[in-house]
Amino acid sequence: MSMQHRSLAILLTLAAAVTAVAQDNRPIAFTNARLVPISGPVIDGGTLVVKNGKIEAIGKDTPVPPGARVIDASGKTILPGLVSAWSRAGLQPAQPRFEEPAGGRRRGGGMQMPQMGGGGGTQNRAATKVVDGLYAKQTVFGELLRLGVTSLALNPAGGGFPGLGAVLRPDGKTIEQLTGDDSAFVQVGMVRDGATKKLLKENFDKAKKLVEERKKPPEQPAPAAAAPAAPEKPAGDKPAEAKEPPKGDQPPKPEPKPEPKPEPKPEDKKEPPQGQAPAAPPAAAKKPEAPKDPNLEVLADLLEGKRRALVQIDCGADLLHWQTAVADDVKFPRVVVVPRHDNTAGTVDAVLDQLKAMQCSVLLSPDLATQPRSRMLVHPAKQLHDAGIEVGFVIGDQPQALRFLFFRLMELVRYGLPADVALRGVTLVPAKALGIDKRTGSLEVGKDADLLIFQGDPMQPTGQLEAVWLGGREVPQQP
Amino acid sequence: MLRLPVLLATTVALLATFELPAQGRGRRGQRPGGEAPPTAPTPEAKPAEATDTKPKQYLAIVGGDVYLGTGQRLSGATVLLADDKIEAVGHNLTLPEGTTVLDAKGKCVSPGFVAVQGFGMGSGRGAPYADSVNPFDPEIKQALAAGVTSFLAGSTGGGATPSGSNAVIKLHYGSVKGMVLQEDSVVGMSVPLSLADREKFEESVKKVKEYLQAIDDFPKKKAADANTKEPQLPPGSEKLVAVLQGKARLWVSLGGGGFNPFGGGRRGGAGRANDLDAIEQALDLARMLGRGVVLQKPISAWLVPDQIAATGSMVMMSPRDRTPSDPTDPDRTGSNLAAAALLAAAGVPVAVTCPGGMFGGAGVGTGGILGQDLNTPHLDAAFAVRGGLDNRKALRTLTLDAAKLLGVEARIGSLEPGKDADVLILEGDPLHYATFVTTAVVNGKVVYEKGKEPLYRHLAR
Numbered sequence: 003m004s005m006q007h008r009s010l011a012i013l014l015t016l017a018a019a020v021t022a023v024a025q026d027n028r029p030i031a032f033t034n035a036r037l038v039p040i041s042g043p044v045i046d047g048g049t050l051v052v053k054n055g056k057i058e059a060i061g062k063d064t065p066v067p068p069g070a071r072v073i074d075a076s077g078k079t080i081l082p083g084l085v086s087a088w089s090r091a092g093l094q095p096a097q098p099r100f101e102e103p104a105g106g107r108r109r110g111g112g113m114q115m116p117q118m119g120g121g122g123g124t125q126n127r128a129a130t131k132v133v134d135g136l137y138a139k140q141t142v143f144g145e146l147l148r149l150g151v152t153s154l155a156l157n158p159a160g161g162g163f164p165g166l167g168a169v170l171r172p173d174g175k176t177i178e179q180l181t182g183d184d185s186a187f188v189q190v191g192m193v194r195d196g197a198t199k200k201l202l203k204e205n206f207d208k209a210k211k212l213v214e215e216r217k218k219p220p221e222q223p224a225p226a227a228a229a230p231a232a233p234e235k236p237a238g239d240k241p242a243e244a245k246e247p248p249k250g251d252q253p254p255k256p257e258p259k260p261e262p263k264p265e266p267k268p269e270d271k272k273e274p275p276q277g278q279a280p281a282a283p284p285a286a287a288k289k290p291e292a293p294k295d296p297n298l299e300v301l302a303d304l305l306e307g308k309r310r311a312l313v314q315i316d317c318g319a320d321l322l323h324w325q326t327a328v329a330d331d332v333k334f335p336r337v338v339v340v341p342r343h344d345n346t347a348g349t350v351d352a353v354l355d356q357l358k359a360m361q362c363s364v365l366l367s368p369d370l371a372t373q374p375r376s377r378m379l380v381h382p383a384k385q386l387h388d389a390g391i392e393v394g395f396v397i398g399d400q401p402q403a404l405r406f407l408f409f410r411l412m413e414l415v416r417y418g419l420p421a422d423v424a425l426r427g428v429t430l431v432p433a434k435a436l437g438i439d440k441r442t443g444s445l446e447v448g449k450d451a452d453l454l455i456f457q458g459d460p461m462q463p464t465g466q467l468e469a470v471w472l473g474g475r476e477v478p479q480q481p
Numbered sequence: 482m483l484r485l486p487v488l489l490a491t492t493v494a495l496l497a498t499f500e501l502p503a504q505g506r507g508r509r510g511q512r513p514g515g516e517a518p519p520t521a522p523t524p525e526a527k528p529a530e531a532t533d534t535k536p537k538q539y540l541a542i543v544g545g546d547v548y549l550g551t552g553q554r555l556s557g558a559t560v561l562l563a564d565d566k567i568e569a570v571g572h573n574l575t576l577p578e579g580t581t582v583l584d585a586k587g588k589c590v591s592p593g594f595v596a597v598q599g600f601g602m603g604s605g606r607g608a609p610y611a612d613s614v615n616p617f618d619p620e621i622k623q624a625l626a627a628g629v630t631s632f633l634a635g636s637t638g639g640g641a642t643p644s645g646s647n648a649v650i651k652l653h654y655g656s657v658k659g660m661v662l663q664e665d666s667v668v669g670m671s672v673p674l675s676l677a678d679r680e681k682f683e684e685s686v687k688k689v690k691e692y693l694q695a696i697d698d699f700p701k702k703k704a705a706d707a708n709t710k711e712p713q714l715p716p717g718s719e720k721l722v723a724v725l726q727g728k729a730r731l732w733v734s735l736g737g738g739g740f741n742p743f744g745g746g747r748r749g750g751a752g753r754a755n756d757l758d759a760i761e762q763a764l765d766l767a768r769m770l771g772r773g774v775v776l777q778k779p780i781s782a783w784l785v786p787d788q789i790a791a792t793g794s795m796v797m798m799s800p801r802d803r804t805p806s807d808p809t810d811p812d813r814t815g816s817n818l819a820a821a822a823l824l825a826a827a828g829v830p831v832a833v834t835c836p837g838g839m840f841g842g843a844g845v846g847t848g849g850i851l852g853q854d855l856n857t858p859h860l861d862a863a864f865a866v867r868g869g870l871d872n873r874k875a876l877r878t879l880t881l882d883a884a885k886l887l888g889v890e891a892r893i894g895s896l897e898p899g900k901d902a903d904v905l906i907l908e909g910d911p912l913h914y915a916t917f918v919t920t921a922v923v924n925g926k927v928v929y930e931k932g933k934e935p936l937y938r939h940l941a942r
Contacts, residue, residue, distance in 0.1 A: 194605065194606070194612065194613040194614075194615070195606060195612055196608070196609040196612040196613070199612045317615070317617065318616075318617045319603075319614070319615040319616055319617055319657065322616060322656065322657040322658075323612065323613075323657055325657075326611075326657055326658065327612075347615050347618065348615065348617030348618065348619070352655065373619070374617065374618070374619035375619050378935075
């Protein structure tokens with residue numbers, strides 16, 4: 003009995019890891035389905051083949067492979083899983099649960115998202131990993147998953163540089179299982195005040211200098227092009243380990259420059275040893291030519307295009323302030339996030355031109371807004387889309403709000419946003435924002451089989467989410 | 482349409498720099514080009530254009546009756562704006578090629594109004610103002626609709642030493658740049674001072690004056706003796722230094738306390754019917770400083786206009802404020818509707834604000850005591866006209882004199898070449914009760930059009 007449970011647990015874990023581990027080689031074929039691949043036109047009466055957790059084939063006349071388990075999906079619509087690029091789920095210990103009021107909170111309901119309030123950070127904490135504050139033993143991840151969120155970000159909160167955001171796998175039970183990527187993106191928060199603007203300006207300036215320095219030393223073994231310093235996955239404590247020794251013996255070292263140089267060229271997001279202990283090093287070892295500031299290293303990586311960033315703004319004015327604080331030549335892979343429409347200070351459709359000039363996609367709250375202090379409706383998503391900006395949506399981390407997500411999308415469509423844009427905005431666009439679009443966000447061959455199966459059409463009031471598949475496995479609807 | 486009988490009777494002041502047509506209200510000047518070939522740029526415009534790398538954006542307001550804000554009026558004249566500055570004002574201006582023309586024929590043109598007290602309107606969360614202003618605040622449009630293009634936000638301080646943190650905000654809707662004209666151009670104190678405080682103040686004025694003198698002398702002394710130390714700023718006297726250097730105006734609150742938007746606190750209260758003592762104390766400060774101060778809402782200033790003028794001081798007031806007189810001495814107590822007229826006649830700059838210590842524009846709709854009722858600076862100025870102030874001088878109370886009180890008269894308050902391009906086009910006489918702003922231009926950009934905003938567009942004229 004216990005052995006059985008054990009092996010089942012292992013099996014689940016393997017499935018969760020969504021590596022190419024073959025749990026069940028038998029392919030699965032969904033037939034007669036209405037497929038919404040997001041990356042292409044809708045396929046009516048199509049077939050989707052899943053094998054080894056990946057999408058093996060998709061098309062109108064795709065043959066069902068021999069020996070496949072066939073699931074007749076007549077009358078059903080298959081969508082890629084939802085991607086929430088804006089979540090704080092699990093950063094608080096589990097709270098005792100109370101009954102939700104009937105009907106929940108609809109419009110913008112329950113989006114108690116990272117409210118940064120005034121002030122913001124006055125310290126650059128860009129290298130702090132948000133997963134270090136994760137409480138894994140919670141039901142929220144499972145709830146979100148059953149509501150269709152197959153990929154989930156974890157965003158540090160605050161103005162300035164509050165830390166490194168993560169991408170979570172919502173079927174995980176432990177921090178390790180939950181953590182898909184512990185440093186998926188750099189979170190940046192724009193707050194309209196002198197302290198935050200100064201922080202942004204100064205640190206980007208410093209990071210720019212650091213980028214210049216990195217380019218300099220030719221005597222070093224090719225710092226830019228060298229092999230990834232740490233191919234192994236930088237799990238929770240590794241960085242700490244790596245960080246500790248330098249802290250200890252840095253002071254006696256006369257020339258710390260060449261030593262750390264090779265470190266900072268993590269090929270990609272998998273950052274090696276600089277993550278941890280951001281507060282300690284500057285204080286501890288200022289004397290011998292300052293050891294690397296891990297926070298600045300992160301920003302320099304960002305400016306070199308090795309990382310991506312989510313930039314939060316709250317209203318139109320924030321973007322103008324961003325432009326006065328951050329020089330035009332500070333460019334980096336980014337997505338602008340507007341977690342809620344500010345109906346008091348003014349929504350972001352007021353700064354269409356400036357947003358366009360940022361040349362990035364924008365994630366918005368999936369709601370209509372009103373003109374400041376009035377009841378005149380505005381549709382920022384449509385306005386941005388019409389202006390040629392790629393629009394995505396912040397679907398958040400509140401189960402009660404997610405239950406109404408498709409109704410909110412329907413309202414956006416009713417007021418003029420094309421339906422395909424609305425669906426793309428909750429799947430592929432946020433996937434791109436998190437840098438996971440290579441493996442999820444659309445129904446394409448080779449991507450993870452993260453599927454939502456609806457009875458009927460999700461964009462009709464009668465459409466109903468029937469099943470969620472994560473990595474080629476159906477998520478049990480009851481926990 | 483034109484409500485100008487009074488104004489037409491007044492003589493049109495001629496500006497030496499501009500040619501005026503012989504007849505008072507000649508309308509030929511509105512025509513771009515005039516006799517000159519239409520493509521030739523004006524002599525003034527040409528050199529500026531050549532030096533700038535980016536071609537200037539020209540905007541011309543053509544054919545209106547132009548109130549310069551200095552007290553003068555040019556009928557049927559043109560105001561030419563280049564980028565965010567005023568390029569020229571006058572008749573027969575030749576407009577540079579590519580000038581955007583706003584037709585103001587049959588309308589009046591005035592400098593944007595300057596509200597000497599205000600809050601909200603996108604002014605942000607305090608110093609540094611430039612880092613927190615919200616150029617999309619809906620109150621900005623409401624204020625612009627009332628003609629306000631600049632206002633003083635923040636606290637004007639109070640107490641026995643100069644204090645306060647504030648900024649002159651320009652209502653440049655949609656742009657963070659250009660919203661803050663100047664920070665801390667006003668510092669505040671209150672009287673009465675205790676004898677000890679007065680002595681302390683006198684002492685610090687003396688020290689600061691010595692310090693400023695020492696700074697002036699420093700280069701010479703340094704040349705003579707390389708070891709000369711740089712003079713040190715007396716601690717805690719930054720505000721006073723700013724006042725004595727002419728970088729900030731000292732506002733004196735008569736009767737303690739700082740700016741209280743819901744106040745008018747002095748009125749009623751102890752049943753004071755005159756504040757001559759407080760005025761005298763404030764003028765005493767002015768004499769110590771050797772610079773004029775600003776008297777905040779004096780009751781009895783109308784009794785001593787010449788004394789106020791002699792110190793170079795100025796007055797901020799609401800002609801609508803009423804303080805009942807003392808029945809035992811009715812002729813020398815209480816407020817006087819003629820106060821603004823009497824002060825102006827003595828040469829004292831007077832700025833008008835709304836009653837109760839708050840500009841209506843500051844709290845329109847939500848924060849105001851009476852909501853939108855107070856959003857009518859031109860009516861407050863009109864009360865001064867009712868009390869005998871010349872109509873044209875009354876406009877100064879909202880423009881040039883108001884700018885003087887804020888210490889920013891070099892930038893705003895009148896339509897003169899080189900000043901900021903903050904201009905209103907109005908349906909008629911700026912101070913007439915039926916007049917609405919049709920177009921407001923701030924920093925050379927059209928930021929309000931009556932016909933396009935939901936505020937007053939239903940009120941067709």
